[in-house]
Amino acid sequence: KAGVTQTPRYLIKTRGQQVTLSCSPISGHRSVSWYQQTPGQGLQFLFEYFSETQRNKGNFPGRFSGRQFSNSRSEMNVSTLELGDSALYLCASSLNAANYGYTFGSGTRLTVV
Amino acid sequence: DAKTTQPTSMDCAEGRAANLPCNHSTISGNEYVYWYRQIHSQGPQYIIHGLKNNETNEMASLIITEDRKSSTLILPHATLRDTAVYYCIVTVSQGAQKLVFGQGTRLTINP
Numbered sequence: 001k002a003g004v005t006q007t008p009r010y011l012i013k014t015r016g017q018q019v020t021l022s023c024s025p026i027s028g029h030r031s032v033s034w035y036q037q038t039p040g041q042g043l044q045f046l047f048e049y050f051s052e053t054q055r056n057k058g059n060f061p062g063r064f065s066g067r068q069f070s071n072s073r074s075e076m077n078v079s080t081l082e083l084g085d086s087a088l089y090l091c092a093s094s095l096n097a098a099n100y101g102y103t104f105g106s107g108t109r110l111t112v113v
Numbered sequence: 114d115a116k117t118t119q120p121t122s123m124d125c126a127e128g129r130a131a132n133l134p135c136n137h138s139t140i141s142g143n144e145y146v147y148w149y150r151q152i153h154s155q156g157p158q159y160i161i162h163g164l165k166n167n168e169t170n171e172m173a174s175l176i177i178t179e180d181r182k183s184s185t186l187i188l189p190h191a192t193l194r195d196t197a198v199y200y201c202i203v204t205v206s207q208g209a210q211k212l213v214f215g216q217g218t219r220l221t222i223n224p
Contacts, residue, residue: 004156033210043157043200043214056211090156097210101147101159 004105025093135201
């Protein structure tokens with residue numbers, strides 16, 4: 001079966017711009033989480049959605065936002081990009097995280113110049 | 114979520130068992146131990162999880178001490194493809210799971 005699909009794989013943006021990243025979870029998975037990975041901070045939790053509702057949020061500024069659609073697909077948006085937002089953004093989905101864990105996508109590598 | 118402590122790096126010979134330790138001395142009664150790994154330039158991969166009993170699946174075994182303050186992930190016959198960063202995470206099992214990744218253990222399997 002298809003895994004978690006993230007688009008685009010690579011992105012280059014300029015400071016001050018905004019960006020939208022997309023995530024298509026595994027069919028049937030209703031929980032979608034987003035993580036940011038940088039060399040300095042490692043993997044950090046951004047937010048988690050379930051049935052279009054944000055259930056948990058990490059410690060990121062309000063410039064980082066997300067949403068989930070009725071088909072469980074999710075998007076995250078970063079406004080007013082800063083150089084420090086350059087990172088690998090990972091999406092993960094789960095049928096039941098407690099029993100099966102999360103399945104991660106390959107990520108979107110965002111470079112802010 | 115409880116903090117975990119793992120060695121920064123480990124080496125293991127191909128074909129041997131790789132034993133990766135994790136300390137989680139402040140774990141709460143309702144928190145599970147999860148293990149993920151991340152192979153270079155890929156997203157993390159779920160391996161196994163447990164509460165207090167030892168667990169085994171097709172990938173690995175998880176041994177949790179009786180006091181639940183530490184655990185060991187065992188890869189029984191390590192291959193070169195097991196070279197990765199391994200993360201031990203403690204979190205509640207229900208609801209909106211927030212995985213708190215530490216620095217993990219960089220495991221290198223040597224031929």
